[in-house]
Amino acid sequence: MIESLQHKKDNTAREIIAVQQPAYIKEAELIGFDGIPALQEKTKDIQASHEQFAGYRKDGKLIGVISYEKNMHHLTICRLVVHPGGFRKGIGRALLQFVIDQNKDAEKIEVVTAEKNTPAMSLYTQAGFQKAETVEAAEGLLLSVFYLYPKRKVEVVPYNEKWAELFSEEKERLKLVFGPEIIAVHHIGSTSIPNMAAKPIIDILIEVRRIEAVSQYDTQMKAIGYTPKGENGAAGRRYFQKGGNKRTHHLHMYEKGNPAIERHLLLRDYLRAHPAIANEYVNLKKRLAAQHPDSINQYIQGKDDWIKAAEENAKRWKEGGNNADRNVVCYNSENDGNGGLTL
Incomplete structure (x- = not known):
């Protein structure tokens, strides 16, 4: 079950640390870089964060965490971690989809991961993210920047007074x-x-x-x-x-x-x-x-x-010369180039 997490609370912050510490240790081994900043985080750092958190629980135990920040309609995923005991069970994908579904107004979603973190690279690619660039964050550490531009749904609904x-x-x-x-x-x-x-x-x-x-x-x-x-x-x-x-x-x-x-x-x-x-x-x-x-x-x-x-x-x-009753045309501002109306 996925739920929003009140990360300001002591118990919740400790639960988050208990998930992300072993997850980042595994990632550090995978990418050959032990300088991941989140490895140094303590409970107080989680509590001080301005990110929004959500978690995946199984039998009441937290085994997956995702957090993000949102500026207007630009959403940045800050962390996505799964306890090693929950690897390869679709938990990361479920958390990612939860955030996407909860933020349907987002026009752009950004996430960054290490290029050597092949499971994460595969996860974001399969979710529809496109790799935008590669940046060198430290000697021997290359990061991939991914963007997702969610498509708007075409919805025509009955008239509403x-x-x-x-x-x-x-x-x-x-x-x-x-x-x-x-x-x-x-x-x-x-x-x-x-x-x-x-x-x-x-x-x-x-x-x-x-x-x-x-x-x-x-x-x-x-x-x-x-x-x-x-x-x-x-x-x-x-x-x-x-x-x-x-x-x-x-x-x-x-x-x-x-x-x-x-x-x-x-x-x-x-x-x-x-x-x-x-x-x-x-x-x-x-x-x-x-x-x-x-x-x-x-x-x-x-x-x-x-x-x-x-x-x-x-x-x-x-x-008054011709009360045309067919072929009516309506302008549409959904087409950003034509300067029209939502008709």
Whole structure:
């Protein structure tokens, strides 16, 4: 059984030391290097750590430990140790998967191990990690740096009435950050269209007085969970993501008068006014999500034909010349290069 460990407690810290000491002794023998820093750790060092710990217990006894640190959506595995009595029983793999599953918002997971530690090298490779580089940590000691970039799942869920409430709450947070720079805040994307199934991501469009002023608020945006992405493929825009790999919000910011503002709002209003067309789009999204559950890019590419006709259909509807009822296109910010919406 795997559980989170309260490593600040004396008994738990001693249990962790009792697992990692013999594990690191075996590793030192394997790699021919006895200067592993963790070999010198005492109970007080474990208690003073800022890492998060999890452990594998069998019959109540701790036999495996993993710890990690997390900075925004970048997770670093600090230690993964199994008592020699638990070797080759899948305990290390189970602990690694536990951490991955508990941090679904992680966009990047990093781990470092000795190149001569072949069991660890094999473990990370089989788990999908890619070797990024080799570094020399000490004479005769080479370390391999591995990265894992978890894939985002494509998920289309039924309409949720709480989406409007989530938008309103986030709107107030953003107003506190940007203050008088804001002219207007709009709920856009599929979550803004009643009864439309969507990826559960709140898209927000903010009109500002000066787009050049937005970057000075990046630190405050990070403090409330957003990642600044700059223009991110759309000239004149400032784009932010929240939630990492388990995305919750997209924020698109434009200076007043930018034609993208009208384009996005017009598309939203067009789908609100044409439930039958919106339903066609829902069916397309569900089909693509089922076909490409692990590839957001293929999901997006499957909607290219809609994208080509979107603006023209909405424009004709606005002008009253042709109330187009087919081939509606929706922009999608999941494609970081196209500068669109979560539709």
